[in-house]
Amino acid sequence: MPRLHIISASTRPSSAGRPLARWIAELAAEHDAFDTRLLDLGEIALPFMDEPEHPEAGVYRHRHTKDWSATIAAGDCFVFVMPMYNGGFSAPLKNAIDYLYQEWQNKPVGLVSYSAGKTGGAPAIEMIRPVLGRVGLRPALRTLSVPAIESYVDEEGRFAPTADLRTRAQAVLDAVADLATTPEAERVSA
Amino acid sequence: MPRLHIISASTRPSSAGRPLARWIAELAAEHDAFDTRLLDLGEIALPFMDEPEHPEAGVYRHRHTKDWSATIAAGDCFVFVMPMYNGGFSAPLKNAIDYLYQEWQNKPVGLVSYSAGKTGGAPAIEMIRPVLGRVGLRPALRTLSVPAIESYVDEEGRFAPTADLRTRAQAVLDAVADLATTPEAERVSA
Numbered sequence: 012m013p014r015l016h017i018i019s020a021s022t023r024p025s026s027a028g029r030p031l032a033r034w035i036a037e038l039a040a041e042h043d044a045f046d047t048r049l050l051d052l053g054e055i056a057l058p059f060m061d062e063p064e065h066p067e068a069g070v071y072r073h074r075h076t077k078d079w080s081a082t083i084a085a086g087d088c089f090v091f092v093m094p095m096y097n098g099g100f101s102a103p104l105k106n107a108i109d110y111l112y113q114e115w116q117n118k119p120v121g122l123v124s125y126s127a128g129k130t131g132g133a134p135a136i137e138m139i140r141p142v143l144g145r146v147g148l149r150p151a152l153r154t155l156s157v158p159a160i161e162s163y164v165d166e167e168g169r170f171a172p173t174a175d176l177r178t179r180a181q182a183v184l185d186a187v188a189d190l191a192t193t194p195e196a197e198r199v200s201a
Numbered sequence: 202m203p204r205l206h207i208i209s210a211s212t213r214p215s216s217a218g219r220p221l222a223r224w225i226a227e228l229a230a231e232h233d234a235f236d237t238r239l240l241d242l243g244e245i246a247l248p249f250m251d252e253p254e255h256p257e258a259g260v261y262r263h264r265h266t267k268d269w270s271a272t273i274a275a276g277d278c279f280v281f282v283m284p285m286y287n288g289g290f291s292a293p294l295k296n297a298i299d300y301l302y303q304e305w306q307n308k309p310v311g312l313v314s315y316s317a318g319k320t321g322g323a324p325a326i327e328m329i330r331p332v333l334g335r336v337g338l339r340p341a342l343r344t345l346s347v348p349a350i351e352s353y354v355d356e357e358g359r360f361a362p363t364a365d366l367r368t369r370a371q372a373v374l375d376a377v378a379d380l381a382t383t384p385e386a387e388r389v390s391a
Contacts, residue, residue, distance in 0.1 A: 061212065061214060099332045138328060145288045
């Protein structure tokens with residue numbers, strides 16, 4: 012089974028994205044297609060990219076980079092659970108991507124955004140696309156953007172989805188599973 | 202005279218952006234329009250945004266946020282000297298912007314990008330525009346993108362510009378000075 016890493020991309024202590032990421036991880040664990048792991052960029056606590064060499068070289072000086080490289084190399088596919096700040100993706104997500112290169116190549120990624128407002132962070136998904144292209148991540152066609160994120164977090168800090176959100180989140184996971192079980196070469200020649 | 206803060210937006214130890222930012226600061230100091238200060242995000246060393254409140258509230262818990270707020274509130278206009286990583290702006294720059302809100306409002310900003318390749322980071326300038334709009338920064342019409350950045354850094358780590366680069370950098374500073382001395386209301390009604 013492909014190893015799916017769900018990456019929670021906010022490092023703010025009060026982030027409403029954490030309950031959403033935990034819920035996506037639960038859905039993925041119920042999905043019979045994945046071996047699922049939840050990664051929290053707040054816990055991983057990478058510093059700002061501080062390697063002297065370009066990541067394409069794959070020559071890492073720092074322990075935190077070597078650990079992050081091993082973590083991402085172990086993933087076959089990903090879901091980014093991403094906040095939108097000021098109409099764009101968050102700094103911790105961009106930083107985590109920029110540290111590595113080869114480790115991302117040709118791997119599927121599902122994009123789940125959220126925001127306090129009406130867009131659900133969809134503009135942040137659009138903004139990250141060229142970056143994904145540069146490191147060779149393959150975004151799934153289906154995405155999910157959750158508006159008014161705080162309205163879905165209950166008093167115990169759990170994400171309380173509607174049936175519609177559940178259906179759409181499962182569609183993202185299905186799309187990632189589809190990409191993960193279809194090699195790139197096969198898709199091109201199909 | 203308007204206080205101009207040049208913000209060097211790479212935190213990598215070997216950044217070629219630092220010599221470029223120092224050179225822009227020298228040009229700005231020679232320019233008779235500004236009281237110039239050079240800020241290095243590597244030295245300022247903000248952590249990833251960790252405030253519980255939304256920046257619009259202006260309620261800051263942490264000492265580093267209060268210091269950064271005071272620094273930016275003291276600037277009348279800015280030049281961002283920005284690297285491009287993977288086709289986009291750097292995480293430290295986005296993070297530094299996302300910490301604050303009111304402190305950026307209605308202030309002019311000049312955009313100077315650089316890259317190892319041919320684009321000089323121009324795509325990173327385009328990618329940051331919606332973010333600038335959200336915090337109310339007013340980008341100057343003239344921008345500068347420096348390709349093959351390493352070819353301009355000499356053995357002493359100084360930026361060695363061509364005459365053309367000097368002319369274009371001065372045009373950016375002129376455009377920022379023009380915005381800084383023309384209030385927004387006056388420009389709208391003109």
